[in-house]
Amino acid sequence: MFLFWFVLIFLTVVLLRLPSLFEPFTYGDEGIYLTLGLAIRKGLVLYRDIHDNKPPLLYLLAALSGPNFANFRAILFVWSLTTVGVFFLLAKKIFSQNQKSVIVSTSLFAILTSVHNFEGNIGNAENFMLLPTLLGIYLILEVLDKRRLGDARVSNVKQLLSASPADLRGSFSLFFAGIMFSFATLFKIPAAIDFLAVLVFMGFIFLRSKKRYLSPITYHLSTFFLGLTLPILVTVIYYAIEAALNQYLSAAFFQNIPYLTSWGTGSQSLFNPFRSGLFWRGFLLFAVCCLLFMAAKRFSKEFLLIILWFLFSLFAALLSSRPYPHYLIQVLPSLSLLLGFLTLRVGIERIFAFLAFFIFNFSFLIFHFWYYPNIPYYKNFYQYALGQKTKEEYFANFDSKANDIYKAAEFVSTHSLPNERIFIWGNEPFIYALSRRLPPGRYTVAYHIIDFNGWEETIQAIEKDKTDLIMTAPVADHDFPALEQSLLNRYIKIGEVGEYKFYKLMEADKNRT
Secondary structure, three states: OHHHHHHHHHHHHHHHHHHHHOOOOOOHHHHHHHHHHHHHHOOOOEOOOEOOOOOOHHHHHHHHOOOOHHHHHHHHHHHHHHHHHHHHHHHHHHHOOOHHHHHHHHHHHHHHOOOHHHOOOOOOHHHHHHHHHHHHHHHHHHHOOHHHHOOOOOOOHHHHHHOOHHHHHHHHHHHHHHHHHHHHHOOOOOHHHHHHHHHHHHHHHHHHOOHHHHHHHHHHHHHHHHHHHHHHHHHHHHHHHOOOHHHHHHHHHHOHHHHHHOOOOOOOOOOOHHHHOHHHHHHHHHHHHHHHHHOHHHOOHHHHHHHHHHHHHHHHHOOOOOOOHHHHHHHHHHHHHHHHHHHOOOHHHHHHHHHHHHHHHHHHHHOOOOOOOHHHHHHHHHHHHOOOOOHHHHHHOOOOOHHHHHHHHHHHHHOOOOOOEEEEEOOOOHHHHHHOOEOOOOOOOHHHHHHOOOHHHHHHHHHHHOOOEEEEOOOOOOOOHHHHHHHHHHEEEEEEEOOEEEEEEOHHHHOOO
């Protein structure tokens, strides 16, 4: 029965994710990822030469894809199937021989992370950071086995060589768990909050341990933290060598503080936790952790870890109060495991699992998360797959401008050379990726120019590069006067595709020194 179910859930995930391989390239964030991936392949240094506000692993993955949208989605497809497989192993470890709990939790996770509701079909960082996070949690649970934790502190090479496998296995597991959490954080900063959940859990063990166990636990905590810091330190060293350290730390870390805690972005946005509600949510999280600590003896270690993981991941998903459903993907692993506890006959754990489910749904409603219906999404794909819709009709169902986007990218490709830079005044970064062209400056979308006050930097880059082709698209409530003046004096209009307008640099200006 177990094998039959596993094959069935695997096929279900394949069918649910299959449409994602045939979607049009219209999602703005994926456009940025692939444009920065293209920049990496062309030798540009992230953050110094081209900008976005996430850590580097997502862009490196985009570069690995070609960068090609179909390849990027194929990587996500395989990555997601692997994630489900790791979750299955994690559920087996938590629920031991209770097949019902394993089936319930894994089925919920597999379906919830694959359907359209939570944007599981899109290559966002949340979908990629799940795999290393799950591997990290799995390794933590490995260490919970006392036979693998060991009591000896290994403090030097001599002790390391003489230590027994039982002494070392726990430390190595914790070290690699830290590395996994570091990889997750290098996809997106909120993953570090899952790491904090594990630290709090280990702190619970530390505070409740007998004195003779404090030394090995302290050592294991240090090993865990070392694993977290090592990959991040490698990126810091790399960007320091490339003279991009300030830009890296600012874009990938410091700018994320206001971004992740409010609707605002950029240097003009001030971090105010009291105004955003972050302080009160943090205070509530602290209070609940105190209650869990006092009642910790009534829970299994596995349940205590999962409930803490749920609380911290929900806190991370609600940091900015933005209603983007893909933020909730971070919560789905712990939520699915907690719902697996509902099948067990353990009173207080079942009560807390039910409360977690209620809190998740309450948060979804109170923060007005956007809802994407599943039936129209799958109906649109299978109508296209069965020949009941043309490709143009299928694309238009995603975005009324989808077909124009591909035509605009073709226009750019035929009116510019592969090594030339183009500039797009708009929020259509996917046209850079589709045409395999890069912008003259650091910014790939209009809202980054607006948010980071990049007007002067951008117009100077256009003039210095003598950008031959410029495309404009409507940008709500914002004009670019310096660009408009440049288009009027130095460019001629050469075409239109829908609402997109194209301008070519005059020959006289090309030769001007």
